[in-house]
Amino acid sequence: MTRSGRGRSSFRLTIRSVLATLWPMAQRRRYLFVCTNLRPDDNPKGSCAAKGSEAVHKALKEQLFQRGLAKVEARVCTASCLDQCATGVSVLVEPDHFFYGRVTVDDVPAIVEALQMGGRVERLVLGPEDLGRG
Numbered sequence: 001m002t003r004s005g006r007g008r009s010s011f012r013l014t015i016r017s018v019l020a021t022l023w024p025m026a027q028r029r030r031y032l033f034v035c036t037n038l039r040p041d042d043n044p045k046g047s048c049a050a051k052g053s054e055a056v057h058k059a060l061k062e063q064l065f066q067r068g069l070a071k072v073e074a075r076v077c078t079a080s081c082l083d084q085c086a087t088g089v090s091v092l093v094e095p096d097h098f099f100y101g102r103v104t105v106d107d108v109p110a111i112v113e114a115l116q117m118g119g120r121v122e123r124l125v126l127g128p129e130d131l132g133r134g
């Protein structure tokens with residue numbers, strides 16, 4: 001990203017911060033839905049909770065808050081099964097409408113950094129070959 005792009009991003013965040021102060025219930029720019037579905041250990045589909053999604057959810061919330069992004073940029077929510085079990089931990093990003101897959105706590109700083117920059121972590125984005133696995 002160019003130096004001027006970074007400046008614009010900071011300006012946008014400042015405006016958002018002011019708006020969030022004026023209207024504390026302002027809609028966030030993005031919503032991250034983290035699947036926290038839990039299935040029994042013997043279920044062949046597995047589940048995101050068994051792969052650590054509760055910790056991913058918690059880390060996302062904490063790191064967005066620490067960077068001052070939680071009230072304006074993104075809200076992290078729990079979700080039930082998102083039908084991407086084979087590649088969980090699954091995170092659906094809206095309104096961009098893409099999935100992060102195989103997410104671990106170690107990926108959270110990169111996800112938060114990308115949110116702050118208005119981008120995404122391409123290595124985690126599920127492609128058509130993953131989405132078809134269910």
Ligand code: FES
Pocket residue numbers: 035036037038046047048049080081082083084085086088090
């Ligand atoms: S259990 Fe998480 S996507 Fe299905």
